[in-house]
Amino acid sequence: MTQIAQLQSDTDEALMLNYGKGSQAAFAELYGRHKGPVYRYVCRQLGAKHQAKAQELFQEVWLRVIDNRASYTVEAKFSTWLYRIAHNLLIDEHRKHTARGEHLALVDEAHNDKESASPEVLSSNQDNHESELHNDFLQRAIKHCVELLVPQQRDAFLLRHEAGFSASQVCEIVEAKPETVKTRLRYAMSQLRDCLHRKVDASETGGARQA
């Protein structure tokens, strides 16, 4: 019991060092702390249509952590190191998609599908449970809008608002200048606002047309 309490009070870096020395419990604690944010970061980056790929990539991130347990040194926060691994793997994945020309096609496809179909589906729901479903609609809409962001802007947005890193930590993870990251974040918010606005307008128009 005291060991569990000790593990819970340990920092990420201490847990990782303990795991490097052979403590399985330390890794379990570390995994428990970060699995959710990392999983969501990877899933949002790849989009809802690539759930299987996202899970595969998520596992790959943790396998890299396991493989590098002996060489890990406390040069930065563990979370920064962890997300840098995830970031690099995602960049590789985006490059593969870009090389095949699939990524843009998928984005366009998703964009067209959601833009055209979802307002009608949502509008039908809106008729039944308007007040409850409106918030649900917005939540799903903004997540979809996040998927439609340019990868670099989405990356910055997710690291900042999904993983909870500061702007300077985001710079460290994506290895970009602070001005660049700030610009990406500003454009991301602007894009999300426009996207959500369009979706709301479309839902209202669809609902009125259906009525």
Add this chain to the structure above:
Amino acid sequence: MNKQFSDDELIKLYQQNNDAMPPKHIDDAILARAADAVNDEKVSDNKGLESKSRAQKATKISNRWWQYSGLAAAIVAVAVLAPWQYYQDPMLVSVESAEVPAMPKAKQAQESAPQIERVDVLAEDVQMERIEVTGARIERAAPEQKARAVQAVSPVMYGINLSEPHTKPNGKPNAVFKDILAKLENKDEAGAQSALIKLLKEKPEYHDDIPEPLEDLYLALVKSGKIERPETSSKSDDKSKDKN
């Protein structure tokens, strides 16, 4: 409803119900992998020494192989290139260096000889020229050079007057007059006179080769008429004129 969303509202909307978690089977797979890695490491630590020693042996063997091959290559290279060096080196050896061993022998010869015979040595023999020749020529020239070195070094070292007019290579006059000189040194002037008269009667050609210590005696004999000077003997005349 045409609402403008603020940044905070957008972020709040995004973070609502944002609790997606990895499936259970992925959790299990990752944790199992982590445990396996640690266990494997512990097992490998136990086997580490054995494998390490094996690896070291393998490395040593591979290193030896390279060493042996390198050694063999070096031997082959030496075997191929050595004859060339053997034939090339004599080309650069000078006669001077071949003479070096002859010098001590020459000194020994000079030291052992009680009296050095006068010899005619040409100036060109005295000068030691640096001549680069092939190995075969060196072998042929070496004995000659040694002999020359003996002749060349000795006069210089002992300061012998090479321009002595009646020095003969065969050295016969000195030997002939030796007895007469000995008698003169022993103050046996009569014996010396009779010996000189006898010698010059037997061999008139020695009139021109009278040594300096005997010249006074010779002139006295000529004046007294005991010896007749031959007509060809101009040198002695000159000497007598000089003395007069």
